[in-house]
Amino acid sequence: MDSFQDILFRLKSYWAERGCVIQEPYDLEVGAGTMAPETFLRVLGPRPYRVAYIQPSRRPADGRYGENPHRLYKHWQLQVILKPAPADIVEQYLGSLRAIGIDLRRHDFKFEEDNWESPTLGAWGIGWQAMLDGLEITQFTYFQQCGGVDLDLVPVELTYGMERLTAFLQGKDNVFDIEWARGFTYGDVRRADELQFSVYNFELAGVATLWKLLELHEGECQRLLEAWPDYPDKKRFPVLAAYDQVLKCSHLFNLLDSRGAISVTERVGVIGRVRKLAVAVAAMWLEQEALG
Amino acid sequence: MSGLDLLLEIGTEEIPHWMIPPALRDLERLFQELLQASRLASGAVPIRVDATPRRLVLRASSLPERQPDSEELLTGPPRTAAFKVGQPTQAALGFARKLGIEVSALEIQSTPKGDYLCYRKQVAGRATRDILADALPELILKIYFPKTMYWTGKGGPRFVRPIRWLVALLGDEVVPFEVAGVQSARTTCGHRVLGTPAIEVSIDDYQEKLRENYVLLAAEERRRKIQQGVDALLAGTGLRLKPDPGLIETLVHLTEYPTPVLGSFDAEFLALPEEVLVTVMRHHQKYLSVTDSEGRLTPNFIAVMNMDGDPEGLVRQGNEGVLRARLHDARFFWTVDQRKKLEERLADLAHVTYQAKLGTYRGKTDRMVALVRELGGSEHAVRAALLAKCDLTTEMVKEFTELQGVIGGLYARAQGEPEAVWRAIHDHYRPESMEDAIPSSLEGRLVSLADKLDALKGCFAQGLIPSGSRDPFALRRAAQGVVRILVEGKLALPLKKFLGPDAALAEFFEDRLRYYYRDVRGLRYDEVNAVLAAGWDDLTDLESRLVALQQVRPTENFEPLAVSFKRIKNILRQAEFTRRGTVDPALLEPGPEQELYGRFHAVRALRVFRGARDYACDLEDMASLRPQVDQYFDKVLVNAPDARLRQNRLTMLANLLGEFSAIADFSEIVTTE
Numbered sequence: 001m002d003s004f005q006d007i008l009f010r011l012k013s014y015w016a017e018r019g020c021v022i023q024e025p026y027d028l029e030v031g032a033g034t035m036a037p038e039t040f041l042r043v044l045g046p047r048p049y050r051v052a053y054i055q056p057s058r059r060p061a062d063g064r065y066g067e068n069p070h071r072l073y074k075h076w077q078l079q080v081i082l083k084p085a086p087a088d089i090v091e092q093y094l095g096s097l098r099a100i101g102i103d104l105r106r107h108d109f110k111f112e113e114d115n116w117e118s119p120t121l122g123a124w125g126i127g128w129q130a131m132l133d134g135l136e137i138t139q140f141t142y143f144q145q146c147g148g149v150d151l152d153l154v155p156v157e158l159t160y161g162m163e164r165l166t167a168f169l170q171g172k173d174n175v176f177d178i179e180w181a182r183g184f185t186y187g188d189v190r191r192a193d194e195l196q197f198s199v200y201n202f203e204l205a206g207v208a209t210l211w212k213l214l215e216l217h218e219g220e221c222q223r224l225l226e227a228w229p230d231y232p233d234k235k236r237f238p239v240l241a242a243y244d245q246v247l248k249c250s251h252l253f254n255l256l257d258s259r260g261a262i263s264v265t266e267r268v269g270v271i272g273r274v275r276k277l278a279v280a281v282a283a284m285w286l287e288q289e290a291l292g
Numbered sequence: 293m294s295g296l297d298l299l300l301e302i303g304t305e306e307i308p309h310w311m312i313p314p315a316l317r318d319l320e321r322l323f324q325e326l327l328q329a330s331r332l333a334s335g336a337v338p339i340r341v342d343a344t345p346r347r348l349v350l351r352a353s354s355l356p357e358r359q360p361d362s363e364e365l366l367t368g369p370p371r372t373a374a375f376k377v378g379q380p381t382q383a384a385l386g387f388a389r390k391l392g393i394e395v396s397a398l399e400i401q402s403t404p405k406g407d408y409l410c411y412r413k414q415v416a417g418r419a420t421r422d423i424l425a426d427a428l429p430e431l432i433l434k435i436y437f438p439k440t441m442y443w444t445g446k447g448g449p450r451f452v453r454p455i456r457w458l459v460a461l462l463g464d465e466v467v468p469f470e471v472a473g474v475q476s477a478r479t480t481c482g483h484r485v486l487g488t489p490a491i492e493v494s495i496d497d498y499q500e501k502l503r504e505n506y507v508l509l510a511a512e513e514r515r516r517k518i519q520q521g522v523d524a525l526l527a528g529t530g531l532r533l534k535p536d537p538g539l540i541e542t543l544v545h546l547t548e549y550p551t552p553v554l555g556s557f558d559a560e561f562l563a564l565p566e567e568v569l570v571t572v573m574r575h576h577q578k579y580l581s582v583t584d585s586e587g588r589l590t591p592n593f594i595a596v597m598n599m600d601g602d603p604e605g606l607v608r609q610g611n612e613g614v615l616r617a618r619l620h621d622a623r624f625f626w627t628v629d630q631r632k633k634l635e636e637r638l639a640d641l642a643h644v645t646y647q648a649k650l651g652t653y654r655g656k657t658d659r660m661v662a663l664v665r666e667l668g669g670s671e672h673a674v675r676a677a678l679l680a681k682c683d684l685t686t687e688m689v690k691e692f693t694e695l696q697g698v699i700g701g702l703y704a705r706a707q708g709e710p711e712a713v714w715r716a717i718h719d720h721y722r723p724e725s726m727e728d729a730i731p732s733s734l735e736g737r738l739v740s741l742a743d744k745l746d747a748l749k750g751c752f753a754q755g756l757i758p759s760g761s762r763d764p765f766a767l768r769r770a771a772q773g774v775v776r777i778l779v780e781g782k783l784a785l786p787l788k789k790f791l792g793p794d795a796a797l798a799e800f801f802e803d804r805l806r807y808y809y810r811d812v813r814g815l816r817y818d819e820v821n822a823v824l825a826a827g828w829d830d831l832t833d834l835e836s837r838l839v840a841l842q843q844v845r846p847t848e849n850f851e852p853l854a855v856s857f858k859r860i861k862n863i864l865r866q867a868e869f870t871r872r873g874t875v876d877p878a879l880l881e882p883g884p885e886q887e888l889y890g891r892f893h894a895v896r897a898l899r900v901f902r903g904a905r906d907y908a909c910d911l912e913d914m915a916s917l918r919p920q921v922d923q924y925f926d927k928v929l930v931n932a933p934d935a936r937l938r939q940n941r942l943t944m945l946a947n948l949l950g951e952f953s954a955i956a957d958f959s960e961i962v963t964t965e
Contacts, residue, residue, distance in 0.1 A: 068624075070617050085443065087456065090305060094484070104485045108597035108607045110546060111345075113308035115439070126441040126453070128306060133610025134577050134595060142441055142454075152446045173613060268648070 004166045004180040007100050008054060008078065011160065014099040015052040015080050018092060023053035028244060029251040032057050032118075033079030033159055037243055040121060043083055043143055044282055045289045046152040052080045054162070058251065060201035060258035066187075066194035069174035073197050074190075076162040083155035085142060093130070093140065093158060101169065108133050116141045116157075120250055120271050122148035122279045125157065137165050147282020207261045214252040214270075221245035221277050228284055239285050246277045295354035296420065296463040299495045302348045302432055303457035303481055309345065309545035311437050311452060316341040318436045319350055326431055327352075330423050331359050342509045344548040346481070348435070349509065351495075355462070359417030366391065368409040371400050384409055424467045428460060432471055444472050457481055461495050483507050483548050486600060506549040506600060514544045518596055521552040522580070531590055534581040539574055546578070547598040554582075555612045559591040561619045564626060565702050571692050572618050579615070625687040633707050634682040634700065644684055647765070649754040653681045656746060663742035667785060673735040676716035679704060680739055683717075697721040723773050726812060730777045737781045744770040745790055752797040771804040778831040779808070788829045802828070809838065818962040819845065825957035833905070837955050840907030845961075849915035856921045857958035860945045863930055869942045872950045879940045884923040891920045892948055899951075907955050914952045 002010070016022050026036035033039060033055035042049045055077045063073030082089065094104065111128035116139060118124070127141035139159040143151055163175045163186065172178045176187030224242040231237050253270050256262050262270060307315070320341045327333040332355060342349045368374065368387035375381060380388075380395045388395045391411055401410040437452040449472045460467040460476040469476050480498070482488045482505025493501050499509050508514045518540060522533050543550060561569065566589050573579040573593050582592040595611045602608055642654035650656070657678060664677040683689045683700030692699070701718020705711075712735050719731035720739040731737045747770050751757070758767050778785060791797050802824060809820040819841050828834045844850050864870065880886045895913045902909060930945065932938045952958070 069620070084445065087454075090484075091489075106604060106606050107610065108595075108599050108602075109485060110598050111306035112546070113306075126439070133607045134579075134614040135610060142443055144441060150446055154441075154443045154445065168610065168613075173616070 001170055001179070002101060003182065004162065004178055004186060007166055007169065008076075008162065010100050011078050011096060012052060012054075014096050015050075018050070018082075020050040020052040020080065020082070023051050025053060025055050026247075028247045029058050030055060030247055031059055031250060031254055033077040034118065034123070034157065035121065035247060035250065036079070037240060039079060039081050039157065040123070040146060040278075041240075041243065041282070041285050043081065043146050043151060043155045043157075044149060044286050047289070048153060049081065049083045049155075052078065055079050058197075058254070060197070060254050063194060063198035063201055063258070065198040066176065066191045069176065070164075072163065072175065072190075073194055073201065078158075078160040078162055080158040080160075081155050084153040085156035089156050093138070096158075097132075097137075100165075102132070111140065114139065120253075120274045120278065121146065122275050122282070127157075132168065135164060135168055137161060137168065147285075148279040149282055149286065201255060201258045205255055205259050207256065207259055210252055210256050210259070210261070214249055214256070217245045217248040217252065218273065218277065221249070221281070225277070225280050225284070234288055235291055237284075237288065239281065239288050242284065243281045246274065246281055249274050249277065295356055297461075297495045298350070298352045298355055298424070298467075299459060299461045299493075299498055300350045300428065300467075301457075301459035301480055301498075302455060303459070304346055304348070304451070304455050305453040306345045307343075307348075307452050309542050312343045312345070312348075312545045315348060315435050315437060315452070316343050319348055322431050322434055323350055323352065326427050327355075330427065331362075331417075332356060332420055332423065342511065343545070344507055344509065344514075345546060346484075346548065347507075347509075355420055358419045359423065361417045362415045364413045364415050365401070366411045366413055367401070367403075368398065368411065370405075371407040371409060374409040387411075421462050421465060421467050424460070424462060425469045428467065428476075429469050429471045448472065459493065459498075461493075464494065483598075486549065508549055511544050514547060514550050515540065518543060518550050518552055521550070521596075522594060525552055525554040525594065526582070530585060531582050531592060532585065532587075533594065534570075534583050534587075534589070536574070536580055539578065539580060542578060543596040547596060549598060549600060550596045551599055551601060552580075552594050552596050553602050553608050553611070554592060554594055555579075555608045555615070556592045557612065557615050557619060561623065562589065562591055564619070564622055567695060567698050567702065568622050568626070568688070568692070569619075571695055572622055573615065575692070575694060576618060577611070577615060579611070621691065622688070625691055629686040629688055629703065630706065634679045634703055634709075637682040637685045638678070640685045641681055644681075647750070647754075647756075649756070650750045653684060656750075657681050659746050659750075660739070660742040663746060663790070664738050666790070667738050667741060669738040669742075670712070670735060672710060672712035673716060673738045675709070676704075676713045676720070676735055676739045677742055679709070679713070680717050680720050680743065723776055724769075726772070730773075730780055734781075737777045737783065741774060741777055741783075744774050748774070748797060748800075749792060749794070752794050752800070757796060757800070767800075768804065771801055772808065775801075775804055775808045775831065779835055782832055784830050784832045786829050787831060805831075805834070815842070818960055819956075822956040822958060822960035825960050826953055826955060836905060837907050840911050841956050843908045844911040844915060847912070847915055849918040850911075851961070851963045853915055853918045853921060854958040854961040855963050856918070856925065857949065857952075858963075859925065860949050861959045864942065864946055864949065867931070867938075867942055869946060871943065872946045873943045875944045875947065876940050879937055881928065884920065884927045885941075888917070888920040888924045888948075889944060891917055892944075892951075896951060910952070910955060917948075 012022050023038050026038065030036055036055055038051050038053060042051065056074050057077050058074045060073060062071055064071045086092065097104065110131045112131055114127060114129040116125050116127060123143070123146040125141035125143040127139065129136040130138040130140055137160065141157045143155050143157060145151060163178065166178045167175050170178050176185065176191060178186045180186050180189050221242050224238065228237060253274060320339055323339060324336060327337055337352055337354065339350060339352045369383040373381060374384040384395055387409060388398060393411070398409050398411050400407050433449050433451065440450040440452055442448045442450050443454040455472050455474050457479065458471060458474050458476040459478060459480050460469065461478055466476060466478055478492055480491050480493050480502065482491055482502065487505030487507060491501050491505060502509050508517060526533065569589060570581050573581055579593040579595050582590050582594060584590050593615065597607055599607065638654070638657070641657060642652050644653045646653050646656045660677040660680065661674055664673050680700060683696060683703060686699060688699045689696050697720050698718055701714045704714035704717050712733060715733050716731065716735035716739045719736035720743055722728055722731050722740060731740050747765065748767055751765050751767055756765060777783065778787060788798065791801065805824060805828065806820055809815045810817050815838065819838060823834060823837045823841060875889065877889065880889055895917065898913060899910055930941045932941065
């Protein structure tokens with residue numbers, strides 16, 4: 001039986017063999033692999049790119065103190081971007097399932113419509129959830145827009161939910177029981193993390209501090225955006241640092257949300273603020289890219 | 293009949309199941325139009341369209357090899373300029389030279405503008421294959437889908453999902469064309485897992501080759517396979533399928549080779565309400581539910597695979613595991629939600645936005661309560677209105693939003709609310725579609741009315757008015773719901789009073805009324821227009837007038853009288869006369885005028901005497917005036933030179949018109965004359 005990490009290794013080598021850069025996770029808190037600059041920024045513009053990376057994704061509101069067998073505050077996504085999407089992409093994807101030992105002749109595989117959308121990123125795409133025996137194992141999306149911009153080349157994004165996929169392969173009902181490596185379960189590695197961050201996110205996070213931080217990061221991003229037009233050597237300009245500030249804002253928003261500190265009315269407003277930054281950074285990145 | 297057969301297969305990645313049937317209808321229509329426009333068929337050609345998630349297929353037979361030849365008339369110089377003393381001029385010679393023929397091949401044709409030198413050019417019909425090769429790429433991309441994508445790069449063609457292969461055969465030959473970089477050929481593709489990816493086909497063996505490769509092309513075949521599979525699974529178990537034709541259709545269009553599999557779940561989950569179990573199974577997993585012979589849910593489900601079998605039980609086990617997790621969640625939500633009663637959630641509604649401009653659900657609740665009281669609701673109805681929206685703060689509704697209302701009702705029952713209250717909460721979103729029933733109880737109907745009327749008034753007041761296909765707040769459905777509850781629930785309420793003074797809202801409702809009677813109930817449009825033009829408020833009254841009009845319409849006097857009413861209306865309009873008033877009997881001429889007056893008064897007295905509204909009697913009485921009305925118009929000059937006389941006559945006609953126009957405006961009736 002393959003362990004959690006075996007499966008990760010296999011998928012990474014599978015996509016490495018298909019020309020992907022194997023990246024490591026982005027070192028800031030993100031809600032999904034899509035938000036890492038390797039996806040959000042790289043899908044923009046006319047330059048082809050192929051990348052695969054694991055991205056631990058934090059969704060504070062989904063935490064359950066490590067007690068729910070299926071829900072996690074932080075889960076592992078394997079993110080694959082092929083830009084542009086090759087014509088045989090579905091075949092390649094099915095090949096990746098075979099590579100981790102899924103004999104599709106003994107299971108039931110379906111693509112069911114599921115169009116992905118991220119209002120905070122001004123991004124959306126057309127696609128499916130890939131269902132294996134009734135379980136959603138991958139989100140499969142042809143990106144159409146990112147940062148409010150129509151994409152030049154249409155990338156495909158494959159997002160594998162690694163815990164679910166492993167639980168399925170190992171026949172486990174509880175993600176904490178899956179084997180991470182010989183002698184270590186997922187629970188051994190991660191339970192404390194789930195418990196402590198649930199306590200922090202739901203109970204102890206300082207609301208006033210989080211709001212303050214959100215404003216500070218938003219301000220820093222805006223300061224950079226304002227400095228851009230007059231900056232003399234645009235190729236040196238820290239567009240990527242400005243994007244880091246967007247990611248910080250997005251995560252702080254999620255934290256405030258899980259803390260119950262954002263009313264429904266405020267929600268729309270804050271999402272709008274983050275979206276505005278994301279869209280502006282995307283435009284700046286495209287301009288910088290065009291300089292070559 | 294001989295001719296050529298055509299096979300067109302558009303091979304795609306998986307098309308969303310609900311878009312498939314309308315796309316096929318559109319494909320068929322577009323192709324029929326192409327045949328007509330390119331003169332490849334004179335009448336409707338036998339066409340068959342089929343689809344699976346990965347292919348849209350059109351087959352036609354008896355197409356001609358080529359278009360019929362045609363003739364084109366090319367006009368040259370006028371005769372006077374073409375010939376001088378019997379000899380062709382330079383103009384005529386030039387015209388012939390341009391066409392590459394002799395002048396002798398030209399002829400004189402007379403036109404309204406005079407005689408001209410002309411050439412009848414014989415145009416050979418184009419080969420059908422060439423016409424199709426030119427037209428099919430555009431036709432394919434014209435098929436309508438509610439949401440499309442591009443995949444070859446910005447500005448590239450749009451389709452529902454990427455096109456990956458194309459089969460186009462006319463007889464034995466490929467119709468050559470290209471769409472989105474894909475070249476048409478004779479190679480199709482089998483089932484993703486069970487079939488071969490590249491299969492060469494001919495028109496004759498196409499369907500059979502697909503079948504060999506685990507693709508059942510015809511939806512009816514897949515439907516039958518599901519049905520037979522279900523029957524085989526349930527045979528001898530005493531279990532029954534809970535009928536769900538909508539879900540079966542979904543599964544038919546989600547599979548190329550459907551095979552049902554029977555699974556089970558722990559019986560302890562049956563403690564959850566049936567609605568919750570069915571929703572988890574149906575909406576989230578697309579499983580069919582199973583009952584015992586009494587119709588009670590059993591701890592089983594049927595999943596439909598896109599496979600030929602599950603000999604090792606792996607698919608069943610996988611699906612059981614997924615369902616178990618989902619049911620665990622549902623039970624967890626149920627338990628957590630019971631810790632806080634619905635009533636205690638009222639305050640929380642102040643934090644739930646109803647709509648940015650319309651405030652919170654707390655405010656909406658207050659308005660609904662007030663409206664239910666105005667509508668004459670009982671204390672039970674008022675209580676239901678108060679609690680109706682509280683389930684929006686429950687974990688269960690956050691997870692299963694489609695169960696809003698239903699969950700509130702079930703929680704209210706569990707928390708000891710009387711049946712009249714919980715049932716009203718349970719039903720208050722109904723009717724959710726044209727097929728859905730209206731709430732079963734009076735309390736439920738009133739709460740539903742209050743909910744919908746509040747939404748309509750609120751949105752219209754804020755200018756959030758539906759336009760074209762944009763109706764983000766589902767206001768058309770809300771108004772349709774109001775109409776159906778009032779009409780089908782026979783609630784005699786002054787609707788206009790509840791709509792308020794907003795003219796746009798009244799007009800919107802009139803539109804909905806027209807739609808309801810004409811398109812849903814299938815009534816004749818002129819009758820609906822006639823009754824609506826006479827005004828509407830209490831919809832049960834509107835309904836009675838419509839029914840009466842329908843009854844009286846076929847009687848022999850009715851239509852001629854409707855014609856006379858139109859005439860009266862015109863006379864009054866031309867005279868700019870609208871007043872009803874008192875007729876001076878002394879000014880009436882003996883004969884037809886007095887007779888009509890007398891008969892009209894007798895009829896009016898009868899109406900007063902009957903008192904209660906009986907529109908059919910009223911209309912019959914009116915129709916009985918026909919001989920007098922006919923005579924009147926034969927013999928009496930309404931526009932008499934004497935002003936007093938004219939005034940008196942117009943008054944009588946206005947009275948006559950007014951008396952019956954409250955039932956229907958007869959000038960709207962389309963008469964054969």
